[in-house]
Amino acid sequence: MRILAVDDEPLILRLLETTLEGLNYSDNTFVQSAAEALNSINDAPQPFDCILLDIRMPEVDGIELLRQIRQLPVYRNTPIIMLTALAEKEFIDESFASGATDYLNKPIDATDLNARLRVANLLSQADAARQAAQIQSSVAGQLSPQVRETFDISEAIQINDVPRVVGALAMENYLLQLGRLGMFKLGAIGFQIRGAGGIYASVGPTEFREILTDVADCIFEATRSVNPLISYLGSGSFIAIVPRTHSFDREELEDNITTYLNRYRPEEFLSSEKEVRVLAGEQTNGSLFGASPLKIIDQAMNSVHERQSYAPSNLTSHLIAI
């Protein structure tokens, strides 16, 4: 696995070099600034498989660098782990909202770092396999990779270009990083595209991805006043994490999302089998006792699934599998 580590503190880089080599990661690049990082990325003969970013750095900080890296198409899904001494919620929120896959606090714990890197390695391999399959499919179909998509409806694909939308694993990592007290301060709302399976079968993966992007954008628009964090979980299901201090009215939320969605969808699709409608569940708030990311997500999704006969196949099994 090719790793790029960015930290303005030389001693941290030395420590990382020693730690990574001790963990048998030998293809590593270490740089001290955002500018050097971007140069390394541009000059690399092959893209890096994982990036470790410090947050507090002079000139361009790690979160801004993260945003710039995510703008590069080849790095849209690359695992990026924030490695920082900053533990405040604002930095955790901003990091995940800007595209971080994971967040690890200093001091560096070799065992913890190794566990995160192993997950990053799996994600990187899965992304490479997905890209290879996409290219193969494109060649076979004489279409560009951007046009041809290959994914199953149950797959929690990454939704790009929508503010505050993060991957399913990043969402789980975010909740874990907040801890029990942090999760207590949050609420969760589940969303489900009604008849997602039928729509997917009817329109195919490429158009289904566009629908998912539109829906994600509409959920963001409907909840943006509270800076939500949104994730796609597969099977047409979304989760939005919001502050528990704000209580959303479910019906109003659904109406707003429908209104936003209708702006996106061609008029002839409305009231047809291609019409997209999104159901919202009741807001469920975190508990001080026995709170876990999967439990919060499960409760919110159960609330929305109770409202429709279609129940997607075991949503959280995907998260567990990751």
Place this chain on the structure above:
Amino acid sequence: MQMNKELYEALKGIRESFLDDLVVYVGQMEGYCKYLGDPAYALKAVAGLQTIVHKISGIAGSVGFAELGKEAGELDAAFGQIVDAPYDAAAINAIRAPLEAFLYSLEDAFDETILPSEQGQA
């Protein structure tokens, strides 16, 4: 991670470099402390102090100074609140005691000469 001799030596070197850096940091921090009572420079001094404690908090725990790293992290957060707000003499005064305690902790760190795992090395 199993601690082989090569890794142990590398970590020992990093720890020694950290202690060398601490000498510089203590001097810099004492310099900044002189300006804490001056309304014109106090916030800049706090920002300078924050940069230093942030560096210490990032590495101290990894080289055998967990408590020092924790103290530095707490000061980092406290300095951050002061820097992000308008000048507040009372808030700056309130930070003097933990800052002084931290400087004593830094001095104590110099007395640490044996790696925690060194005793286990054959």
